[in-house]
Amino acid sequence: MRDELARRDVDVVTVPYNRGDIRNKNEKGILTRPAEIAANIPTVVDATRSLYELIRDRNIDIVHTNSFKSAVLVSFPARITGTPLLFHARSSRAYSDHGILDRYVCESADRIIANSEFTASTYSPWSEKTTVIYNGVNTDVFDPAEVTPRDIIAEHDLRNDQPVIGTVGRLTPRKRQIDLVRALPEIQKSHPDVQVLFVGGSYKGLGTAHEREIAATMRELGVEDCITFTGYVDDVHRYLAAFDVSVLPSLKEPFGRVVVESLLMETPVVGTADGGIPEIVTHGETGYLVPPEEPRVIADSVTRLLDNPSRMTEFGQRGREESLERFDAATITEQEQAVYHDVLAL
Structure with a gap:
């Protein structure tokens, strides 16, 4: 997705869990600043501070999280900076119900993107803010x-x-x-x-x-x-x-x-x-x-x-x-960009 967004002249700041998750992305014009999270930062407090500084210093317009763990970490920094937050639910609560943390993340998010109707059904308490967008695949590779x-x-x-x-x-x-x-x-x-x-x-x-x-x-x-x-x-x-x-x-x-x-x-x-x-x-x-x-x-x-x-x-x-x-990645990116525009217009 980040490659597709970059092709559309969207300035993307990618925050991986560690530096090993990003390889040569700067060569493609994608801005990255790893936040040394979890195993690489002594405390969650330090990770939260790092994310807050990144959002503030780069004037981030929207935060899009691609995992539950990242959503937990970035929810507070997004809230105190007033930055819209998208939580992308790629796993269902059928196998990973986090109880009160689910409520915290979903209540903090301005919009939830679920990767299937099935996943969306497990987030039914927040159905009014949930949009289903399937995962995209690079169809040039899978040919x-x-x-x-x-x-x-x-x-x-x-x-x-x-x-x-x-x-x-x-x-x-x-x-x-x-x-x-x-x-x-x-x-x-x-x-x-x-x-x-x-x-x-x-x-x-x-x-x-x-x-x-x-x-x-x-x-x-x-x-x-x-x-x-x-x-x-x-x-x-x-x-x-x-x-x-x-x-x-x-x-x-x-x-x-x-x-x-x-x-x-x-x-x-x-x-x-x-x-x-x-x-x-x-x-x-x-x-x-x-x-x-x-x-x-x-x-x-x-x-x-x-x-x-x-x-x-x-x-x-x-x-x-x-x-x-x-499921073409370009088509899916268009759908996600439409959600960005909707959230930013709120």
């Missing part, structure tokens, strides 16, 4: 015409003539990757040579209880040989292009950015009918929606797609068309 899937296939020693199922996200209980593992034996009945990529997260020494549970389930079901864990990657678009089907079995996903990214890469999606995912996937047209925590239904939906390559192509192409229209 299947610019990617060669064979590169990823070769990098991970996969077979080019066998189907690839993939899921993207950190290995956490809420992402429910374990449901995809449990779906594999059923998928293998029709597609015994199916290959699976788990992209993102960590699989280092089975460091968490959830990772150990995934590993134990893989051994129990005998599907270890068909699953590859990539670890964190910064070129997700290349992996999505290599997927035949993208699976997101998450619970209460606030938005589901990887769903949009999958569709932009013309990869059909099997996702849970939960959280924000149904706002992205059109069931039976760009993918299939399945009940949460139902591995058998995941297996049935994935198999239906793998059994019908022309349907996969049709779903993928339609998904890209819809996503280009709804």
Whole structure:
């Protein structure tokens, strides 16, 4: 978003949690001044003072926060300087209810931007000041015409003539990757040579209880040989292009950015009918929606797609068309700028 705003000659001051979050942004004409927050500042008081000085000294017109933590820190400085505050809710209160702090942030904000109708529904006490604007994606990066899937296939020693199922996200209980593992034996009945990529997260020494549970389930079901864990990657678009089907079995996903990214890469999606995912996937047209925590239904939906390559192509192409229209970063930035103008006019 900041790059899009800069292209529109908006003077953007970016305040990351630490200096490592901003790389070479000054070269793009974006003004940055890191506020050494949390781990890098001894106290929240110092962070608040730093933010107050930044808002005052730079004559900031509007403060747009992109996380709950940043909203907590900047609410008071924005209030005492009389600067309008936008709280961008990118996670729902279904999993992160902060009690009195939620009330403090939402009452302090002049406007709340929610990244989905689902997220907005969890902020219902403040519905009169809440606007839904979906997350934007750089559609120039997520362009299947610019990617060669064979590169990823070769990098991970996969077979080019066998189907690839993939899921993207950190290995956490809420992402429910374990449901995809449990779906594999059923998928293998029709597609015994199916290959699976788990992209993102960590699989280092089975460091968490959830990772150990995934590993134990893989051994129990005998599907270890068909699953590859990539670890964190910064070129997700290349992996999505290599997927035949993208699976997101998450619970209460606030938005589901990887769903949009999958569709932009013309990869059909099997996702849970939960959280924000149904706002992205059109069931039976760009993918299939399945009940949460139902591995058998995941297996049935994935198999239906793998059994019908022309349907996969049709779903993928339609998904890209819809996503280009709804989620392009430039379009989303226009919507956010409209909110800026509304707030400044108050």
